[in-house]
Amino acid sequence: MRKAGQITGGALVCAGKNIAEGMSTYDLDRIIHDYITSHGARPSFLHYSGYPASACISVNDTVIHGIPSKTERLKKGDIVSVDVGAYIDGYHGDSAKTFRVGEVSEAADRLMRSTEESLYEAIKTAEIGMRIGDLSAVIQKYNESRGFSVVRQYVGHGVGRELHEDPEVPNFGKAGHGPRLIAGMVIAIEPMINQGSPEVKVLSDGWTVKTVDGGLSAHFEHTVAITPSGVVILTQPEE
Ligand code: MF3
Ligand code: CO
Numbered sequence: 605m606r607k608a609g610q611i612t613g614g615a616l617v618c619a620g621k622n623i624a625e626g627m628s629t630y631d632l633d634r635i636i637h638d639y640i641t642s643h644g645a646r647p648s649f650l651h652y653s654g655y656p657a658s659a660c661i662s663v664n665d666t667v668i669h670g671i672p673s674k675t676e677r678l679k680k681g682d683i684v685s686v687d688v689g690a691y692i693d694g695y696h697g698d699s700a701k702t703f704r705v706g707e708v709s710e711a712a713d714r715l716m717r718s719t720e721e722s723l724y725e726a727i728k729t730a731e732i733g734m735r736i737g738d739l740s741a742v743i744q745k746y747n748e749s750r751g752f753s754v755v756r757q758y759v760g761h762g763v764g765r766e767l768h769e770d771p772e773v774p775n776f777g778k779a780g781h782g783p784r785l786i787a788g789m790v791i792a793i794e795p796m797i798n799q800g801s802p803e804v805k806v807l808s809d810g811w812t813v814k815t816v817d818g819g820l821s822a823h824f825e826h827t828v829a830i831t832p833s834g835v836v837i838l839t840q841p842e843e
Contacts, residue, residue, distance in 0.1 A: 605695045605697065605763075605764070605790055605827070605829065605838050606836075606838055607692055607693060607695075608645065608690050608691060608692050608693070608695045608696055608697035608827075608838070609697040609699075609827050609837075609838025609839040609840075610697075610838075610839075610841070610842065611639075611640060611643045611644075611645045611690040611692060611697065612688055612689060612690040612697030612698065612699045612827070612839045613697070613699055613838075613839040613840055613841035614639065614643065614841055615636050615639045615640050615659075615688045615690060616686060616688060616699055616700075616701050616839075616841070617841050618635060618636065618639045619632060619635065619636055619659070619686045619688070619701075619703070620701070620703055622635050623678065623684060623703050623705060624678065624705075625678055625679060625680050625705055625706060626677055626678065627677065627678050628672075628673065628674050628675070628676060628677050628678075629661040629663070629670070629672040629673055629676045629677075629678070629684075630672045630673055630674040630676075632659070632661055632672065632678075632686070633657045633658055633659045633661060633672035636658050636659045636686070636688055637650070637657075637658035637659075640658060640688070640690045643690070643692075644692060645690040645691055645692035646690070646691045646692070647659070647688070647689065647690065647691075648688075648689025648690060648691045648696045648697075648698065648767050649687075649688070649689050649767075652767060655669075655671075655811065656671060657671060657672045658688070659672065659686055659687060659688045660685075660686070660687040660688075660700075661684060661685070661686055661687075662684070662685040662686075662687070662812075662813075662821070662823065663676065663678070663682050663683070663684050663685075664682055664683060664820055664821075665814050665815045665818050665819060665820060665821060666685070666812055666813065666814050666821070667685075667755060667758075667796055667798070667804050667813040667814060667815060667821040667823065668685065668687065668700075668758060668796055668813045668823055669687075669811040669812055669813050670685070670811075670812055671809060671811055671812060678705045679705060680705055680706040680707070681705065681706060681707065681708050681709065681712075682704075682705040682708070683702050683703070683704060683705075683708055683712050683715075683716060683820060683822065684702065684703045684704075684705060685700060685701070685702040685703075685821070685822065685823040686700060686701060686702075686703060687699075687700035687823065687825065688700070689767055691767075694765055695763075695764060695765060696763050696764070696765075696766070696767045696827075697763070697827050697838060697839050698763050698767060698792045698794075698825060698827050698839070699792075699825050699826055699827060699839035700794060700823045700824060700825035701720075701823075701824055701825075702716050702719065702720075702822040702823055702824060704716070711799065711820070712799075712820055714750070715752060715797065715799050715820055715821075715822050716822045718746065718747050718750045718752055718797060718822075719747065719752075719795050719796075719797040719822035719823065719824050720822075720824045721746065722742070722743045722746035722747050722795050722797070723743070723793055723794075723795055723824045723825070723826060725742050725743070725746050726739040726742050726743050726793050726795075727793065727826065727828055727835055727837060728835075729742050730785060730791075730793075730828060730830060730835045731785065731830070731834070731835065732785055732786060732787055732830060732832065733784060733785065734784070734785050735779075735780060735781060735782045735783065735784050735785070736771055736772075736773055736774075736777075736781075736782035736783050736784075736785070737777045737778050737779055737780060737781035737782035738779045738780065738782075739773065739793060740773070740774045740775060740776055740777030740778075740782070741776075741777055741778055741779040742779075743775045743776070743793075743795045744775060744776040744777065747775075747795065747797045752797045752798060752799060753797070753798045753799075753800065753801060753802035754775045754776045754795070754796075754797060754798075754802055755775065755796040755797070755798060755802055755804055755821070756774075756776060756802060757804055757813075758796055758804075758813070759772045759773055759774040759775065759794075760772070760773030760774070760775070760791060760792045760793045760794040760825070761773055761791065761792050762789070762790065762791050762792075763790050763791065763792045763827050764790055770783075771783045771791070773791050773792065773793055773794075775794070775795045775796065775797075785830045786830065787830060787831060787832050788829075788830065788831070789829070789830045790827060790828065790829045790830070790838070791827070791828060791830070792825055792826070792827050792828075793825065793826060793828060794823065794824070794825030794826075795823070795824060795825075796821060796822075796823045797821065797822050797823075798815050798819055798820070798821045799815075799819035799820040799821070800815065800817045800818075800819030801815070801816060801817045801819065803815070803816040803817065804816060825839075826838075826839045826840065827839045
């Protein structure tokens with residue numbers, strides 16, 4: 605799974621290097637697609653339940669599952685969540701990151717930092733014997749104490765031979781509850797955090813998830829392995 609994770613993480617690095625004002629989200633998806641396939645992997649999301657692209661690209665008030673489009677162009681000040689998966693040698697990697705297009709507002713910056721930091725706080729908490737609810741509670745507290753809200757309708761998940769496996773990994777919940785983390789488990793931890801209300805809606809395309817109040821949303825995700833010698837962030841790109 606390290607190999608799938610490294611290609612997934614590398615695709616996000618590649619996305620970050622290419623994001624520019626004026627570019628279409630379709631072109632960004634092509635770049636990600638080419639990165640994944642040229643590294644010998646298959647984009648995990650392409651045709652998954654009929655999903656039409658290799659990446660989910662979710663701008664500003666789009667929370668997740670934004671479908672790349674030739675007519676949607678990135679503007680200065682946008683925040684862009686890019687979610688990618690790569691499948692190779694029988695296993696998936698899954699990772700997401702919210703990027704800035706040029707300089708963003710102070711409010712957007714705070715939301716992004718809180719979301720990313722909460723992911724790393726949860727990763728720090730993950731060890732054999734802890735429970736999923738311990739991770740959920742860390743993410744919820746971290747973001748709510750900074751005035752942000754946690755999306756309830758979508759959650760993290762196990763990853764492996766399938767993109768989505770048990771257990772569910774919610775971004776809200778109670779410490780001491782839920783399944784225990786055991787050696788060999790691989791999970792995708794993925795806080796989806798809103799600036800305003802936690803409510804979301806799905807557009808008529810059947811995919812695009814937006815905030816109901818039009819506020820910004822950020823999304824960071826890593827695939828992590830629980831091992832006896834500690835947590836390995838499989839989708840962390842190696843320098
Ligand atoms: N990365 C998403 C997740 O974590 C999956 C995207 S849905 C897809 O569950 F259909 F586009 F694959
Ligand atoms: Co995921």
